[in-house]
């Protein structure tokens with residue numbers, strides 16, 4: 001177990017009410033806060049909503065190269081069999097490929113793109129490293145959804161992430177429209193921690209990455225937060241960037257359209273927020289889900 005106090009008790013036998021966040025949302029202050037690429041309005045929006053989206057963040061030509069990698073991986077039978085690849089429940093289509101920055105040199109370099117790194121360092125107020133990376137494919141007709149959840153609730157409980165000082169950069173690879181299961185977020189939900197009921201089974205990830213049952217907030221809490229903040233689905237064409245805070249509630253519907261909804265995710269963690277033992281008490285999850293082997297600060301690629 002940990003010798004540090006568990007400030008975010010969850011995966012309990014009985015329901016514990018949600019409580020207000022006490023970690024900063026934007027961790028930088030003073031000159032570090034004002035000297036980064038995000039202006040005060042953007043910082044304020046991120047603090048209020050828990051996410052920011054940027055249309056046409058990447059050029060069309062860059063996206064073509066990313067899409068080529070996406071289809072190469074889809075055809076790669078060996079990659080399909082690797083432990084970091086999750087298939088859609090009961091099907092042969094790929095749902096997610098984890099650890100993608102360790103598979104792809106291009107995506108590894110992209111994690112250090114100054115256009116991303118400088119914003120992330122400004123928001124997390126420190127040097128950063130990659131906690132997790134993945135591609136979610138959500139293929140047409142068969143791509144299942146993701147239940148409402150806070151990533152931090154999982155990363156705290158199952159990966160031992162101590163505090164809310166992490167965020168996801170999601171790069172839209174195929175147009176996210178109305179009908180192909182776009183990511184939905186609850187604005188303002190990042191300002192509350194919602195403890196979840198239900199103990200975490202050993203090797204929970206073998207099921208949770210196909211369909212998350214443990215660590216899903218209760219409907220009373222979800223309703224309260226949705227009535228307060230509504231729901232937003234920041235759709236956009238390939239090349240759109242979405243930054244969302246580790247504790248912002250999000251989920252998505254199944255894809256009933258013919259168009260895939262594929263997104264690339266880089267999860268950045270502050271080097272001041274290194275993982276400890278999982279607070280749920282289970283063994284640590286594999287490295288492709290929670291990086292424990294290299295926390296050296298990322299340096300911008302020039």
Ligand code: 6CS
Nearest residue numbers: 134146149151154212289
């Ligand atoms: O368990 C995890 O780390 C993954 N689960 C979800 C539903 N979102 C975050 C992450 O990819």
Ligand code: FE
Nearest residue numbers: 149150151250
């Ligand atoms: Fe998630």
